[in-house]
Amino acid sequence: MNRNNLLTGIIYCLIPVLAWGGMFPVMQVALKTLDPFYFTTIRYIWAGLILLGMLIAFEGKNALRLEGKSWKLFFFGAAGFSGFGFLTFVGQKLSGPSGAINASVIMALMPLLTTCVKWAVHKRKPNLSTFISIFIALSGAMLVITNGDPSLIIQIKEHIGASLLIMLGAICWVIYTMGGSQLVGWSPLRYTALTTCFGSLVNILIVLTATVFGALTMPSAERIGSVWSELLYMILIAGVLAVFTWNVGNKMLKPENGMLFMNIVPVTTVTISALQGVEVGRLQLAGTFIVIIALVVSNLSQRRGKMQVNIQNDHS
Template identity: 40%
Template sequence: MRKEYLKGMALCLTAALAWGVSFPVMGQALLRMDPFNFTALRYGAAAAIMLAILFYKEGGAALKLRGERYVLAWALGSCGFCGYGFFIFHGQQLAGQSGALSASAMIATTPMLTLVLNWAIRGKRPSAVAFGCIGLSFYGVLLVVSGGAPGSLLHQGVASDSAAFLLLGAASWALYTLGASFFPGWSGYRYSAITTGLGLTTILLADFSLQALGYIPRPALAELPALLPYLAYMVLVAGVLAVLCWNLGNKIITPTNGVLFLDVVPLTAFAVEALAGTPIAAGQLLGAACTGAALVLNNLYQRRPLAVSASLPSSRPG
């Protein structure tokens, strides 16, 4: 059981690292295409791959939704892929040069949003330890993205329209992650594929509507060759591998524990920017240590019930 829990942690960490890299990648892609058309292209390809994987893993019966909560699955897929894809990357585009770090930093609010949503939906009050770990982790993220001086964020600021879209994106992903708990009989593969496929319908409808209303242009085919490297990463790594790892991992350790790994996202985005030549301050190293400590403390706290159950004698007849 402990090995299974560690496997779940490793899967969630893999997803977080992949998404951390995705923000600098999207920073380059957004110079060539708007986030709405890019999201449609991205999840059009990702949905096809996800459904093919589900068919291979679980057969054609897993693709059928007779008598199941397909409306809820569509709503959650719309939140997770249309809502998140449109809002977070439109907010990143509006934030300009600092968009990659601003967007990834906003993802650090997702653990708190998930706990609050879980409390509101299920009436389950989070423990003080959970709030403490999230607070420590979030403080570490603030240290990292502010260069070691969180107070400077009040002076730098992010435009209100950008911040609003970024927050909506983070809330959309929190709701999608929490929504997996409403499908206990679905595997991580099935939840990923079905919600991506259903969410794609909302993405395409919204994208075509925005084009028809003149808010966004039709995608220029001439830009596709230059976009291919970024599209490949966002589809195969951030869109398929990361989403599968995320849903499989949360199936093991539960969403309220898995979401804490999202605080690794801005740390990864920052590390990519640092490798590109951005200097690292001592306060930022302290921030990374705070976030790492929060993950470790939360892990130790969550594994206590596992250790207790493992020490109890088996009740099975023998």
């Protein structure tokens, strides 16, 4: 990968994680009014329709063909837009006031989860430098969230059930991200649009079934309208823009590299809090730099490793 492509891939991965950093504070407000199931379903119906329109406009109606990959689209769509959406935001709601903090910290575990999933699926043990980079980045993210106050870590542990739900949601997103490489020759837009539509269908089925059996109550139009600004952000910014650019960036950098950017999510959350008037401590700023340094060191290490492999191949 040349320098220009590398820079482009980094930008494409930065856009979504910055958007998702604001996602959890936005959802913290929205979940007080609307349950996570209906909110997620409404969000992805609109996002799916927009992405579908974009796909037809840019790639034509032929891009709607499933080419015998319907089961893959169903699986990855359900993982990304049902598993992640439902599990993560139910866990955030159950976490109470600390929900946004809880969720953003667990999102920073995605690089480690990606490494573990690849290790389990492909039997490919990661090198030591990758583990060290993930650990350093995660430590920086924790420092940003806690500002050196261990009591905040204890608060997170108190909501272990909710944290497990968010963790399962994070695993679902890792699976979805890795799924993009399974559809060889497909553009990121095609993968994003069709998986979003399949995920939306699964969401609708789950919500309707739960409503019929009394587990969920259909919200009124007035209640939905009261969170219109949150829905708008989640549909356009954290949905269409973020998911599309995320899939583009991960196709360019590969999921094991792209996932490292998830460590920036809690950093973004703290930045938004600062803009809202919350004081940001020196330790939090230090944690921000630690995350950035870990990402740079990891990327340089992986590039050096690939360069050595290429040199060995040239000599052989």
